Amino acid sequence: MYYQLYEMNHAMMAPWRAVADQMRLALRNPLNPISHTYFGRTMAAGLEVFERTTRRYGKPEFDLPETVVDGQTVSVHEKIVWQRPFCNLIHFERCLPAGHRRDPKILVVAPMSGHYATLLRGTVEALLPGAEVYITDWIDARMVPLSDGAFDLDDFIDYVIAMLHALGPDTHVVAVCQPSVPVLAAVALMEEDNDPLSPSSMTLMGGPIDTRVNPTAVNKLAEERPIDWFRDNVIMAVPWPQPGFMRMVYPGFLQLSGFMSMNLDRHLVAHKEFFAHLVKNDGDAAEKHRDFYDEYLAVMDMTAEFYLQTVETVFIKHALPKGEMVHRGRRVDTTAIRKVALLTVEGENDDISGVGQTKAAQTICTNIPEGMRLHYMQPDVGHYGVFNGSRFRREIAPRILSFVAEHGRNARPVPRVIKGGKAAGGK
Incomplete structure (x- = not known):
């Protein structure tokens, strides 16, 4: 049930992410006078943070040419x-x-x-x-x-x-x-x-x-809980329409949630700093954040x-x-x-x-x-x-x-x- 709710939440957020991305592009367009103002940069930064924190990240490329x-x-x-x-x-x-x-x-x-x-x-x-x-x-x-x-x-x-x-x-x-x-x-x-x-x-x-x-x-x-606890609480069936429909898995989003909760304050600070870098037009620092989280937030099921x-x-x-x-x-x-x-x-x-x-x-x-x-x-x-x-x-x-x-x-x-x-x- 949780996996289905997770998928449904992503589907429901898809239109909002699309709107946020379009507005961000409009506010970042150098031909738009607002893009050169503090207000415009702040709005664009907030929209990018929203889009990135609600996105599902696909498998990255090795990109080693x-x-x-x-x-x-x-x-x-x-x-x-x-x-x-x-x-x-x-x-x-x-x-x-x-x-x-x-x-x-x-x-x-x-x-x-x-x-x-x-x-x-x-x-x-x-x-x-x-x-x-x-x-x-x-x-x-x-x-x-x-x-x-x-x-x-x-x-x-x-x-x-x-x-x-x-x-x-x-x-x-x-x-x-x-x-x-x-x-x-x-x-x-x-x-x-x-x-x-x-x-x-x-x-x-x-x-x-x-x-x-x-x-x-x-x-x-792991030591504090019997194996049946893991079987009852973290194992879920792959929802339709995925190719592995009904396969029992440990979902990647649960693993990611566990890792992030171990250093939640660090991740919150990183996103706050990312927002500030975007407002300041600090492109290098913002790109480093994107590169890291594009990889870190891309997860797979086991x-x-x-x-x-x-x-x-x-x-x-x-x-x-x-x-x-x-x-x-x-x-x-x-x-x-x-x-x-x-x-x-x-x-x-x-x-x-x-x-x-x-x-x-x-x-x-x-x-x-x-x-x-x-x-x-x-x-x-x-x-x-x-x-x-x-x-x-x-x-x-x-x-x-x-x-x-x-x-x-x-x-x-x-x-x-x-x-x-x-x-x-x-x-």
């Missing part, structure tokens, strides 16, 4: 190289100059946690100069017909294994936030099977490997079975660090990982995955040799800063590329990047 390789600008083209009902695997194909060395393959596993994979645009952009980058582009569950079947945490693990098989030997996998758990599980299963296509290295960034360590507000919320299984396995039972996680009836044994190098990355001010939760992977992967493991904690960044922003580009991305280069199956040893921040080998 080029990158710089060895000091030379080259074009980049998105190419879907693997498909399943709930995911497309995108390759950012670079038009490299003749004779360029072979760069490592990096599979970036984006989180299926309410936002689109485009949230990792900055992650991809920073890795492109030194690697062949692939990313999981998860599909909005409300766009997948019921006839395409279900998708749960076990399927997520199967997808990761299938993509690693599709990409072939000497692939490196980078998991950002939520997929750290299924990626680690997938690698453990592949290693136990002596799979020759297991990745050369895995990088886990800001992931909830063990949420018992330094629990955050998100972790405590299948109910994936959401519930993830909450129960990761946040309630803590099954992976306890050695009790099961994939299709088979126990996930992280001690089976012996040949895959491990890099864990955390942010000092992360309020989603607390400090120590990702590093826990170093503890449970006991049989990875000391020379094949590294932990790095980035000072002065929150959750978003672990995979995006200036510090990521300057401090974290070079470490990932260095680690990948060092641990490629056919790579010669290279020195690790240690300048700045806090890095440590071993557990």
